Each structure stands twice: as C-alpha cells, then as structure tokens.
Amino acid sequence: MPETTADAVTTTWREESARLVGALTRITRDLELAEDLAQDALVSALESWPTDGVPANPAAWLMTTAKRRAVDTFRRSENLRRKTAELGHGLREEDGMPDFTSQVDFIEDDVLRLIFLSCHPELTPESRAALTLRLVGGLTTAEIARAFLASESTMAQRISRAKRTLAEARADFELPVGDERTARLDDVMAVVYLIFNEGxxxxxxxxxxxxxxxxxxxxxxxxxxxxxxxxxEVHGLQALLELQASRSSARVDADGRPVLLDDQDRSRWDELLIRRGLAALGRAESFAARGKPVGRYYLQAAIASCHARAATPEDTDWRAIAGLYEVLAEAAPGPIVEVNRAVALGRASDPAAGLAVLDALPAGALGGSHLLPSVRADLLARLGRHADAAVSFREAAALTRNDSERAILLARAEESANRPAGGEPQRTT
Known part of the structure; x- marks a missing residue:
C-alpha cells in the first residue's frame, strides 16, 4: 500500500475514531458493537483506499461504511423491525441502505458522551485511562500496552473487563447532569492528566x-x-499540559539522558506550546474574573507559566510560585502538593523552610514513592548537608522504577558524597 494512503488511513482514524465510535454508540446503544463496526470500517478503508483512492471526505466515508454494516447487522437479527424503529433517528434507509450524504448530527456531543462513558465511576482509574486511549484516543491495544509497559494480552483483558463492567452496570450513554456531571468531569480531567504524566x-x-x-x-x-x-478548569488543564510539554525537547540531552530544569537550554523550549498554554490560561482567567471557580489545574498552570515566562533559571519568580502553592494546598490538599510546596519554599526563602514542610508530613504519606526522599535530598544539598543528601538520593534511587531517573539520582548521590559540607548548592530537579 502506498505510504501516502497508509498515512491517510492512520491520520483519519486517529482524528475521527472518537466521533465514529461515539455516533455508533448513540445509534446502537451498544459500545462493543459500535467499536466492532468502527473497526470493520477501518479494515474496509485499508482494503479499498489503495485501489479506489482516498475519498474526498474520509471521515464521512468511514461513517457511511460503519452505518451500512450496522444496517446489515440488524437485518440479520430476528428483531430487525424493532431495532429499526428504535434506531430510526440514526438509520434512515433508502433502497435498503442508509443515506449519509448529510452531516451526522450531534457529532461533538457524541464525543463528549464517549469521554464521560470512558470515565464511568464503576471503572478503576487504570481502566478509565486504557479505555479513554482506546475509544477516544483511537490507539490500538498494542500501543496502549506499550505505553504502560504491559503485555498486549494483559491490556486487552483490562479493556475487555472495562467494557464488560460498563455493560453490567447498564452505563447510560447520555451526558450526566448536575452534580454527577461535575464529578464525572473531574474524573475525565484526572484521567487525561494521568495519561500526560505517564508520558x-x-x-x-x-x-x-x-x-x-x-x-x-x-x-x-x-x-x-x-x-x-x-x-x-478544562482550560486550566489544557494550559498546564501545553506549558509542561513545551520543555520536553530540552529535558534530555543528545544521548537521551535527563536534563534537570535549571540546566535546560531554554531556547529549546517550544514557543508555540508556550503561546498555546498561556492563551488557554488566559481563557481560564477570564472565567475566573467573572466569578466561576477555578481549581487545581488552573493553579498548576499558573505555576507552570511562571517557569515558562522566565528567560533564565535566575529569573524564576519563586515567591509567586510559593504563593500559588499555598493556595493550591488549600484548594487541593495532599502530600504531593506539600512536597512541591516544599520545593518552592526552599527556593523562595530558605531550604530549611522546605524541610520543615516535609517533616510535617505524616509517616508513609507517599508510600513507596521516590519523590519525598529526592526532594529532601535536594533541600539538604542546598543547605550544604551533602553527606545527608547523598543518603537521601540513594534512597530515592532505590525506590524509583524508571531507569533514567535512577541513573540521575545515583549521579547526584555520587556528586553529593564528593562535596565538602557547606559547598555550593546543587541544581533542583
């Protein structure tokens, strides 16, 4: 198959699969069937586009093909007449086939419904993330498995169980309203943020x-x-992700080794992503000015914007960042926020103030996470307590499961061990 045709199929599927599955789920009221029909349409595209050419409207072609297969499926059913009546709003037949020359109605609502369905409260956070990537992101099971370092069979089982859970719970495809919608939207944003953080x-x-x-x-x-x-908060989430991602190319060196924030070449930060992030933050701020509440994502985006606006590490407004973390600690309290607040206080005033925040955390607050000892190590190094810092860096290295991160923590432990007490402070992570 010519590369251009393969690219067209891949691009169309990645961009349109959520709309396709969403519309088919609305029509059939059966998520499993909807995804099967969408996959059948994809297979048809792979078979016919190389010889027939890429259609003028690839998305409409996929939708037409999938809906025709839906009609064929219900024709084979003994309950064809009842099904046709129930689905008449989505399946108008003409000479035995549906008419799809007009644009599909409610297409954006369908995607939104699909996002909310993928993040149903009956599902675990891991299942929500996998199902969102599959149904909304259009990723294959193999791609999702690779992303989360799981076997393809394990991920297939997880996705299958998630679909079965939704079916057993008789999950409604309609958009939730009121408090339920607010709660579910929080779950949706949490899943998107989880996916980003893993990347x-x-x-x-x-x-x-x-x-x-x-x-x-x-x-x-x-x-x-x-x-x-x-x-x-949705705009705050977008702003946070755009601003964080703007540093990606500067976070590794030519050999793929991690580069800490203070050591990054800021000319390599992506200006387009920064502009997009600041624009999204501005939209969130405009809502806040009209009295709409903002929360953790807006506040984290505001913190990220302080870094994005600093031309050099020395230009970073750590006092503003520390102040924002104080607000975040009230809006969304938790041990991770406290650890990050410790970092900000350690840079804005005195590393000892940051250590005091860490010392106030209850034992086991972050379980077996490497985050707490790594931040403690950095603050100790800034106080010139390099021997103690080396111990904490080694503790953090033993806890992390990421090989690249382990390497940098061990390197910092070695560097600290070789410094005299009271030497120059080390760089932050």
Whole structure:
C-alpha cells in the first residue's frame, strides 16, 4: 500500500475514531458493537483506499461504511423491525441502505458522551485511562500496552473487563447532569492528566519520557476544551499540559539522558506550546474574573507559566510560585502538593523552610514513592548537608522504577558524597 494512503488511513482514524465510535454508540446503544463496526470500517478503508483512492471526505466515508454494516447487522437479527424503529433517528434507509450524504448530527456531543462513558465511576482509574486511549484516543491495544509497559494480552483483558463492567452496570450513554456531571468531569480531567504524566515522566522502564503518550493527552485536553468551553478548569488543564510539554525537547540531552530544569537550554523550549498554554490560561482567567471557580489545574498552570515566562533559571519568580502553592494546598490538599510546596519554599526563602514542610508530613504519606526522599535530598544539598543528601538520593534511587531517573539520582548521590559540607548548592530537579 502506498505510504501516502497508509498515512491517510492512520491520520483519519486517529482524528475521527472518537466521533465514529461515539455516533455508533448513540445509534446502537451498544459500545462493543459500535467499536466492532468502527473497526470493520477501518479494515474496509485499508482494503479499498489503495485501489479506489482516498475519498474526498474520509471521515464521512468511514461513517457511511460503519452505518451500512450496522444496517446489515440488524437485518440479520430476528428483531430487525424493532431495532429499526428504535434506531430510526440514526438509520434512515433508502433502497435498503442508509443515506449519509448529510452531516451526522450531534457529532461533538457524541464525543463528549464517549469521554464521560470512558470515565464511568464503576471503572478503576487504570481502566478509565486504557479505555479513554482506546475509544477516544483511537490507539490500538498494542500501543496502549506499550505505553504502560504491559503485555498486549494483559491490556486487552483490562479493556475487555472495562467494557464488560460498563455493560453490567447498564452505563447510560447520555451526558450526566448536575452534580454527577461535575464529578464525572473531574474524573475525565484526572484521567487525561494521568495519561500526560505517564508520558512526561514515565514511572517505569528505560525511557525518561514517552512523548507519544504526552502528545495524546494534550490532544484529548484540547478536544475537551472545545467540547466544554465554559468550564475554566478544562482550560486550566489544557494550559498546564501545553506549558509542561513545551520543555520536553530540552529535558534530555543528545544521548537521551535527563536534563534537570535549571540546566535546560531554554531556547529549546517550544514557543508555540508556550503561546498555546498561556492563551488557554488566559481563557481560564477570564472565567475566573467573572466569578466561576477555578481549581487545581488552573493553579498548576499558573505555576507552570511562571517557569515558562522566565528567560533564565535566575529569573524564576519563586515567591509567586510559593504563593500559588499555598493556595493550591488549600484548594487541593495532599502530600504531593506539600512536597512541591516544599520545593518552592526552599527556593523562595530558605531550604530549611522546605524541610520543615516535609517533616510535617505524616509517616508513609507517599508510600513507596521516590519523590519525598529526592526532594529532601535536594533541600539538604542546598543547605550544604551533602553527606545527608547523598543518603537521601540513594534512597530515592532505590525506590524509583524508571531507569533514567535512577541513573540521575545515583549521579547526584555520587556528586553529593564528593562535596565538602557547606559547598555550593546543587541544581533542583
């Protein structure tokens, strides 16, 4: 198959699969069937486009093909007449075949419904993330498995169980309303953020980052901002992801080794992503000015904007960042926020102030995470307590499951061990 045709199929599927599956789920009221019909349409495209050429409207071609297969499926059913009546709003037949020359109605609502369905409260966070990537992101099971360092069979089982859970729960495809919609939207944003974080700083494996996963999360955040334009936190989420991702190319050196924030070449930060992030933050701020509440994503985006606006590490407004973390600690309290607040206080005033925040955390607050000892190590190094810092860096290295991160922590432990007490402070992570 010519490369241009293969690219057309891949691009169309990645961009349109959510709309396709969403529309088919609305019509059939059966998620499993909807995805099967969409996959059948994809196979048809792979078979026919190389010889017939890429259609003028590839998305409409896929939708037409999938709906025709839906009609054929129900024709074979003993309940064809009842099904046709129930689905008449979506399947208008003409000479035994549906007419799809007009644009499909409610297409954006269908995508939004699909996003909310993927993040149903009956599902675990891991299942929500996998199902969102499959149904909304259009990723294959193999791609999702690779992204989360799982076997393809394990990921296939997870996705299958998630679909079965939705079927058993008789999950409604309609958009939730009121408090339920607010709660579900929080779940949706949390899943998108989870996907991004796994791409931006992989929890395990050889690679420091998985750019394809971070990029997919940004695409989902942009889509969500278009679908729910009156929610400031959605714009805050998009801003946060765009601004964080702007540093990606500077976070590794030519050999793929991690580069810490203070050591990054800021000329390599992506200016387009920064502009997009600041624009999204501005939209969130405009809602806040009109009295709409903002929360953790807006505040984290505001923190990220302080870094994005600093031409050099020395220009970073750490006092503003520390102040924003104080607000974030009230809006979304938790041990991770406290650890990050410790970092900001350590840079804005005195590393001892940051250590005091860490010391106030209850034992086991972050379980077996490497984050707490790594931040403690950095603050100790800034106080000139390099021997203690080396111990904490080694503790953090033993806890992380990411090989690249382990290497940098061990290097910092070695560097600290070789410094005299009271020497120059080390760089922050």
């Amino acid at each position: 931006y700083a992989a929890t395990a494996g050889d690679d420091w980052m998985r750019p394809e996963l971070a990029n997919e999360a940004i695409r989902l955040a942009r889509m969500l901002a278009e679908l729910v334009p009156d929610e400031p």
